[in-house]
Amino acid sequence: MTAEPADPAATTSDPAPHEITDQSSGENSDEVAAGAPPEAPALVPLTHPRDGVPDVVVDERTLMQAAEAIAAGTGPVGIDAERASGYRYGQRAYLVQIRREGSGTWLIDPIACPDLSPVGDAIGDAEWILHAATQDLPCLTEVGLRPHALFDTELGGRIAGLPRVGLGAMVEHYLGLQLAKEHSAVDWSVRPLPEPWLRYAALDVEVLVDLRDAVAAELAAQGKAAWAREEFESLLDFTGPEPRVDPWRRTSGMHKVRGRRGLAIVRELWQWRDATAQQRDTSPGRVLPDAAISEIAIANQRATSAPRTVSSSEPRLARSIRRNQDAIIEAVARALALPDSDLPPLTLPPTGPPPPKAWADRDPVAAARLTRARELLGAVSEELAVPVENLLTPDLLRRFLWEGPAAPTTSEVAEALSSMGARRWQTTIAAPLVALACSENPAG
Numbered sequence: 001m002t003a004e005p006a007d008p009a010a011t012t013s014d015p016a017p018h019e020i021t022d023q024s025s026g027e028n029s030d031e032v033a034a035g036a037p038p039e040a041p042a043l044v045p046l047t048h049p050r051d052g053v054p055d056v057v058v059d060e061r062t063l064m065q066a067a068e069a070i071a072a073g074t075g076p077v078g079i080d081a082e083r084a085s086g087y088r089y090g091q092r093a094y095l096v097q098i099r100r101e102g103s104g105t106w107l108i109d110p111i112a113c114p115d116l117s118p119v120g121d122a123i124g125d126a127e128w129i130l131h132a133a134t135q136d137l138p139c140l141t142e143v144g145l146r147p148h149a150l151f152d153t154e155l156g157g158r159i160a161g162l163p164r165v166g167l168g169a170m171v172e173h174y175l176g177l178q179l180a181k182e183h184s185a186v187d188w189s190v191r192p193l194p195e196p197w198l199r200y201a202a203l204d205v206e207v208l209v210d211l212r213d214a215v216a217a218e219l220a221a222q223g224k225a226a227w228a229r230e231e232f233e234s235l236l237d238f239t240g241p242e243p244r245v246d247p248w249r250r251t252s253g254m255h256k257v258r259g260r261r262g263l264a265i266v267r268e269l270w271q272w273r274d275a276t277a278q279q280r281d282t283s284p285g286r287v288l289p290d291a292a293i294s295e296i297a298i299a300n301q302r303a304t305s306a307p308r309t310v311s312s313s314e315p316r317l318a319r320s321i322r323r324n325q326d327a328i329i330e331a332v333a334r335a336l337a338l339p340d341s342d343l344p345p346l347t348l349p350p351t352g353p354p355p356p357k358a359w360a361d362r363d364p365v366a367a368a369r370l371t372r373a374r375e376l377l378g379a380v381s382e383e384l385a386v387p388v389e390n391l392l393t394p395d396l397l398r399r400f401l402w403e404g405p406a407a408p409t410t411s412e413v414a415e416a417l418s419s420m421g422a423r424r425w426q427t428t429i430a431a432p433l434v435a436l437a438c439s440e441n442p443a444g
Contacts, residue, residue: 043178046171049202051104053195056095058112063119066098066106071122073103076151078129078208081136082201086285087187089277093139094188099205100126107198110143111189117144127151129208131167138240150232153208156215159228161385171207174214179203224386227425231390234423245348253294260343262301264335267344269293272331276324288324292317296328306333352395353402365443369401373437380429392430396420400434406443410435 057063070077077100081093088094096116099105110116128147130136132154140146157165164170168179183200219225244250248270257266270293277284295317296310310328312318321328353359359367374388377397381388388394400416408416414431418424 041176043172043176046177046179046203046207047199049105049199049206053199053202054105054107056193056198057106057108060113063108063113063116066108067118067122069103070098070100070106070119071124073100075101076127076129076209076212077123078205078212079136079140079145080130080201080204080208081139082188083139084187084189086185086283088189088283089281091139093136093143095193095201096140096143096145097201097205099202099208101209105202105205107201111191115144120145125149129153129212131170131204131208131211133235134238137235137238141239147236150235151212151216152232152235153211153215155231155235156212156219156228158387158390159224159231160215160218160222167204167207167211170215171211174218175207175210177207179207222385227423230423230425245351246344249348251293252290254290254297257294257297257301259301260340260346261335262297263344263346264338264342265297265300265332266293268331268335269296269328272327276327288320288328289317292320296321296332300332300336303332303336306330306336353398356398359402363402365441366401368441369437370398372440373397373401373434376433376437377430380433384429392417392422392426396422397430397434401438404438406438408435408438413438 057066077098080097082095082097083091084094085091093110096108096110097105098108098119108116108119123145125148128150130150130152133150133152137147153170154165154167157170162170162173164173168181171177171179180200180203183197186197188197216225216228219228246267248267251266251270254263254266257263269288273284273288273293277287280287291314292312295312299310300307306329308329310321310325310332312321354362356367356370359370374397377388377391381391384391396417399420400413404416405412410432413434414427417427417431417434422430
């Protein structure tokens with residue numbers, strides 16, 4: 001970890017948090033060139049939490065004090081979590097930030113306090129405010145926090161039609177504030193956490209209540225508040241994505257590997273790397289990059305015996321390989337020794353519709369329906385200013401059109417999409433369009 005730059009606040013006199021200072025040059029600011037468009041208001045840098053940077057909660061006694069303060073607060077609760085993606089194994093939380101009106105901001109170390117259920121009890125039925133809830137809900141669940149109601153500002157921004165829905169972009173758009181994001185990808189497992197990182201973490205939750213209110217007002221003005229509520233309710237039981245079958249097949253570069261023996265090498269190396277990363281509590285890519293796995297598999301996929309050494313012409317890969325030389329050779333040897341019956345298949349059995357590019361050959365009618373449905377949904381997406389993937393998940397559309405009835409009615413489409421997980425507002429909009437696409441392209 002590189003040293004943090006010196007904190008300007010320690011050597012300069014900054015304006016009060018959120019305070020706008022007059023930095024004009026002294027010229028008459030009312031004199032605007034004729035016909036010149038008005039300038040956008042200057043963004044206000046948000047550099048310091050209004051209540052200062054709180055101490056991190058690292059013991060049970062202080063955790064109970066936090067719970068009592070949060071319970072005594074009012075209104076919704078802004079919540080965020082910081083992980084150490086790219087540094088540690090898995091997606092556990094290494095810092096949890098909570099802010100509520102009347103209780104202030106609390107920064108909690110879930111490594112020192114792994115059970116945050118007292119805080120969850122203190123929040124009770126109050127609404128959680130999260131930004132990109134699906135990123136944080138799984139790791140918050142691990143420490144005993146589950147919402148009873150939530151508002152996802154990022155998802156709300158998508159439904160409201162914003163082109164940029166990152167937290168920084170939305171805070172700029174709605175609140176006119178500029179958030180620094182330079183610490184978003186740091187190693188949050190470091191202890192003690194540097195003060196600039198804690199300041200950044202506290203500011204992230206400080207803006208959530210105001211942002212939530214602004215997004216809610218926009219959704220109400222656009223007549224989309226009910227749509228957003230359905231989306232938010234659907235997230236209450238979210239615990240993470242479904243586990244992938246053969247996750248090793250997502251290794252970058254393995255599309256260049258040829259043959260089942262080469263795939264077996266990828267699998268053995270991936271499984272060894274994953275077990276090693278978990279044991280070391282480090283990111284798998286830090287043990288051995290994907291590119292190294294693919295390169296080794298390609299170099300040995302036609303071999304009849306294990307190599308004596310493995311290497312790479314790329315220095316970064318060569319260093320990783322050299323550090324794990326013996327284990328890599330053993331993994332390759334295991335793959336080469338497998339009988340043909342134990343080699344992985346080249347592809348997995350299909351579990352859903354084929355790729356859309358194959359539809360025209362396999363089912364021209366379904367292909368025509370898909371093309372037309374996409375056109376109709378795209379037009380409505382533009383009209384409503386809602387991303388088409390939020391109107392209806394592309395996977396649901398493909399599954400229905402590939403597997404559904406030949407001449408479905410609107411109600412049949414709505415019922416089928418609902419059974420696959422579509423929300424009511426989605427089926428209300430999408431079902432008539434899908435049914436129309438089917439009626440315009442009747443089955444032979």
